[in-house]
Amino acid sequence: MVGRAFYVWLPNCSWSTPCLLQTTHPCAARIIAHLPADGKLPRDELPTCATCANIQPMLESRRICDYENSSYRDDFWQDQGREYEDLAERTALRRLLPVPGRRLLDIGAGFGRLSEFYASYDEVVLLDYSRSLLREAQKRLGRDGRVRYVAADLYAMPFAKGAFDTTIMVRVIHHVEDVPALLEQVARVLCHSGSYVLEFASKRHLKSILRYLFRRQEWNPFDQAPYEFVEMNFNFHPSWMRARLLGAGFHVKRQLTVSHFRLAPLKRLVSARILAAFDSVFQPTGDWWQLTPSVFVLCTAGNSNGAPFSHHLFACPVCSATQLDESHEAIACTNCGRRWPIDDGIYDFKTPLAA
DSSP, rough: OEEEEEOOOTHHHHHSSSEETTTTOEEEEEEHHHOTTTSSOGGOOOOOOOGGGGGGOOEEEEEEEEETTOOOOIITTTTTSSSSHHHHHHHHHHHOOSSEEOOOOOOOOETTTGGSSSSSEEEEEEESSSSHHHHHHHHHOOOOOTEEEOOOOTTTTOOOOOOOOEEEEEOOOOSOOOOHHHHHHHHHHHEEEEEEEEEEBBBBEEEEEEHTTTTTTTTTTTOSSEEEETTTTTEOOHHHHHHHHHHTTTEEEEEEEEEETTOHHHHHHHHHHHHHHHHHGGGGGGOOOSSSEEEEEEEETTSSBOOOSSSSBBBOTOOOOOEEOOOEEEEEETTTTTTEEETTTEOOSSSSOOO
């Protein structure tokens, strides 16, 4: 399912930058009232207020991939012939993930497939847009006080600057329409010298190159622009992704190529463990070339990027304040007054409670 989130950039506003249109900010409320069906508002029709007298808005409509109430685990992983890919990806994570650590963020954690990597961290946060998948993760992992489950928009992560020393994001960014905006959020919540392990789907792999050369596909695997092969499923050129990471202030430390043998006939003939073992041998070649459908990248926050590690975990996704009061049923911002529900252990920052 694809949803939409609207944002407006209010550069002189004291509330936040950007402001979520779902807030009660006067400008945001008036923009919503004037918003046409296509989501586009001419610049000369945008309202202003005292704190935004010199407003220069940039209205954006971002599609969001929502797995709410889906059977993702059963439909995609459980007995679906992806045992080899699962094993190969775990091998790559073991090579790249720094352990031990203080606080780990798993972005797009879903039902907690990668939970075996959580044990070496003092605190773990599972972030996903889908509440139902987080509920599955909670049933699998339990209510350990060191693990938190957070439903939120990844374009407005409800975390303090420098809240994490490690973040991982596997099989998620191919559902992200605005990669630079996402990477900006990751850089914000990652502390100085923190580690970011990213997996992305590559468009430049041997199968796509051969299909293109033999005119079996129209799209060009050498073109650096992201390719949306079905709605909200993007493949990326490795050079394009590297440029976006550098632009967000990350240093690329290592690259691993993964799923070298993702061919259905081969997977039927050879066991998943044997294929994963061979894949492990070739993964380090990713530092030289990337010709596989999956690429893992280890990045660190640059010298001029990343705040010191913050003992605060949450921050208001609207005003960025870290002074939050938490009760059994809600978490409230003492600065702007917004409150978000806590539903049986799941922090829901998608929609604030009514005032």
